[in-house]
Amino acid sequence: MTRTQQFHDHHFTELAFQARHLSPLRRLYRQMLAGCLADEFSFRASPGLHANMTWQYATSPAALAEFEHCLSESDLGESLSIVDGDSRLLAACFVIVAGDTPIQDFHVDYGQSEIPAGVTGTMLTPLIAFDPPFGHLDCREGLREFEYRYQIGEAILFDGKFEHRPQLAGSIEGGARVLVSWSIATEDERYRFAIQRVIDSQMPT
Numbered sequence: 001m002t003r004t005q006q007f008h009d010h011h012f013t014e015l016a017f018q019a020r021h022l023s024p025l026r027r028l029y030r031q032m033l034a035g036c037l038a039d040e041f042s043f044r045a046s047p048g049l050h051a052n053m054t055w056q057y058a059t060s061p062a063a064l065a066e067f068e069h070c071l072s073e074s075d076l077g078e079s080l081s082i083v084d085g086d087s088r089l090l091a092a093c094f095v096i097v098a099g100d101t102p103i104q105d106f107h108v109d110y111g112q113s114e115i116p117a118g119v120t121g122t123m124l125t126p127l128i129a130f131d132p133p134f135g136h137l138d139c140r141e142g143l144r145e146f147e148y149r150y151q152i153g154e155a156i157l158f159d160g161k162f163e164h165r166p167q168l169a170g171s172i173e174g175g176a177r178v179l180v181s182w183s184i185a186t187e188d189e190r191y192r193f194a195i196q197r198v199i200d201s202q203m204p205t
């Protein structure tokens with residue numbers, strides 16, 4: 001089964017890529033934390049699913065371009081063709097969990113009825129190794145539940161209708177659990193406004 005078929009039939013697929021392509025994003029993350037980003041790079045924080053979770057969205061064209069570059073330079077670029085044949089990157093962020101987080105409820109990222117399956121995707125990969133006590137991702141397909149374990153050099157791409165939830169996560173003193181998240185969506189104009197509404201609701205104001 002190809003990745004495109006798996007995404008179509010099961011609402012998720014997995015991609016492997018060379019981890020060296022994450023280096024520019026790791027640098028950007030460190031600079032963001034240290035408050036020493038160059039002028040053209042900006043991020044804004046948005047509250048995540050829990051008080052200890054933050055979404056740091058790329059809010060300048062240069063910052064978003066770094067996330068886009070990671071796709072175009074690596075095998076992760078295939079994600080844009082897996083989602084509805086020809087999609088684009090709408091938004092990208094670092095998902096940062098600092099501190100303990102309880103188990104979350106299952107949710108889908110694009111639940112709105114105007115947005116059909118197959119036209120949106122979220123791709124996640126760890127920026128740094130996910131060692132215990134960091135939690136991974138619980139997934140649900142119909143009645144079947146399974147765990148996706150984050151690994152460096154691997155990414156999960158799931159449809160906007162795919163049910164998932166972050167696992168219970170412990171914390172490491174002074175450390176954070178960081179994922180890179182790409183929000184991918186079709187170019188099809190029929191769904192543009194509904195999809196953009198979802199993105200806008202997550203982006204910092």
Ligand SMILES: [Fe+2]
Nearest residue numbers: 107108109164
């Ligand atoms: Fe989600």
